[in-house]
Amino acid sequence: xxxxxxxxxxxxxxxxxxxxxxxxxxxxxxxxxxxxxxxxxxxxxxxxxxxxxxxxxxxxxxxxxxxxxxxxxxxxxxxxxxxxxxxxxxxxxxxxxxxxxxxxxxxxxx
Numbered sequence: 001x002x003x004x005x006x007x008x009x010x011x012x013x014x015x016x017x018x019x020x021x022x023x024x025x026x027x028x029x030x031x032x033x034x035x036x037x038x039x040x041x042x043x044x045x046x047x048x049x050x051x052x053x054x055x056x057x058x059x060x061x062x063x064x065x066x067x068x069x070x071x072x073x074x075x076x077x078x079x080x081x082x083x084x085x086x087x088x089x090x091x092x093x094x095x096x097x098x099x100x101x102x103x104x105x106x107x108x109x110x
Contacts, residue, residue, distance in 0.1 A: 007056055030048055045057050045060040065099075067097040068106065069096075078094070085107060
């Protein structure tokens with residue numbers, strides 16, 4: 001279930017980037033590995049390369065530039081826009097580890 005949801009997020013982001021050239025241009029040249037750690041589900045990873053998300057994998061081990069940690073319910077709420085990233089951060093239902101630039105990148109990915 002969660003892997004299908006993640007694949008849907010990747011697909012939605014890539015379609016959005018294709019339709020909005022400014023998104024791809026803004027992310028051009030960025031190469032990041034993003035780890036999504038769901039405390040009650042598992043750890044996943046995806047790569048951001050040249051404005052596209054690719055290589056979604058369920059083995060989220062190894063180095064990552066950005067690590068997003070939350071529980072499954074909060075993650076699904078973020079995807080459905082039922083909770084905003086700032087509220088999730090303030091209520092400590094979401095943590096993001098990485099550089100400030102990479103943390104700001106998280107908002108673009110949703």
